[in-house]
Amino acid sequence: MTNNSEQIKTIFNRIAPVYNQMNDWLSLGQHRIWKQMAVQWSGVKPGNTCLDLCCGSGDLALVLAQQAGPTGSVFGVDFSAAQLAVANSRDRPFLTPSSRISWVEADALDLPFADNYFHCATMGYGLRNVTDIPRSLQELHRVLKPGAKAAILDLHRPSNSLTRSFQQLYLETLVVPIAQQFGMTQEYAYINPSLEKFPIGPEQVALARQAGFATATHYPIAGAMMGVLVLVS
Numbered sequence: 125m126t127n128n129s130e131q132i133k134t135i136f137n138r139i140a141p142v143y144n145q146m147n148d149w150l151s152l153g154q155h156r157i158w159k160q161m162a163v164q165w166s167g168v169k170p171g172n173t174c175l176d177l178c179c180g181s182g183d184l185a186l187v188l189a190q191q192a193g194p195t196g197s198v199f200g201v202d203f204s205a206a207q208l209a210v211a212n213s214r215d216r217p218f219l220t221p222s223s224r225i226s227w228v229e230a231d232a233l234d235l236p237f238a239d240n241y242f243h244c245a246t247m248g249y250g251l252r253n254v255t256d257i258p259r260s261l262q263e264l265h266r267v268l269k270p271g272a273k274a275a276i277l278d279l280h281r282p283s284n285s286l287t288r289s290f291q292q293l294y295l296e297t298l299v300v301p302i303a304q305q306f307g308m309t310q311e312y313a314y315i316n317p318s319l320e321k322f323p324i325g326p327e328q329v330a331l332a333r334q335a336g337f338a339t340a341t342h343y344p345i346a347g348a349m350m351g352v353l354v355l356v357s
């Protein structure tokens with residue numbers, strides 16, 4: 125593991141106690157709608173074996189578990205032990221005893237699963253954070269069954285300069301000051317720089333095709349300030 129990914133892990137371990145509250149504040153609760161959309165795009169069906177990559181505190185994994193039902197199973201994977209501890213503390217009240225959800229501490233760049241294992245996958249705000257996007261897409265492709273779908277939700281840089289200016293203003297004048305209230309200024313200041321170097325929709329599509337996906341489509345949402353990359357293995 126590189127130093128850089130150690131730094132990312134440290135950031136997410138540190139923000140774990142406030143992460144859910146911050147998401148609600150910063151998106152005015154909208155992130156829940158975007159996550160529901162991503163789960164629908166993953167094509168999850170009852171009885172499926174599902175993967176939520178970079179699951180953090182487990183929002184997407186919990187929705188996947190509801191859709192996969194008592195005969196399905198969900199694996200939430202993250203390399204931050206503190207985020208997984210929050211996820212684990214949340215799952216019990218949500219799920220019936222027969223629902224199966226496992227929280228797995230692992231690196232998205234080296235997944236501890238056999239080839240062709242999952243029926244569907246989601247990844248929320250994770251692709252921008254991994255240190256090697258092509259490798260992460262290759263690993264995702266490897267563990268999905270042929271024809272399986274994945275939906276990758278993340279921030280996106282809009283091509284419209286007015287919307288991009290609004291997004292930058294929002295990140296600089298709203299996100300960082302709110303993070304400051306939680307004592308997390310440095311941890312949240314990384315978001316805008318990470319977005320600057322994150323591939324835009326068509327570049328994500330090209331990377332996914334290179335990783336072996338049969339089809340890849342990027343759907344801009346929220347005025348193209350977010351996007352969902354929908355992949356078929």
Ligand SMILES: C[S@@+](CC[C@H](N)C(=O)[O-])C[C@H]1O[C@@H](n2cnc3c(N)ncnc32)[C@H](O)[C@@H]1O
Binds near residue numbers: 230247250
């Ligand atoms: C912004 S959070 C998103 C959490 C959650 N998916 C959500 O949408 O709320 C990004 C997560 O990716 C995880 N992460 C980043 N790089 C990773 C890697 N290489 N392997 C596993 N997890 C990683 C971080 O620990 C963090 O929990």
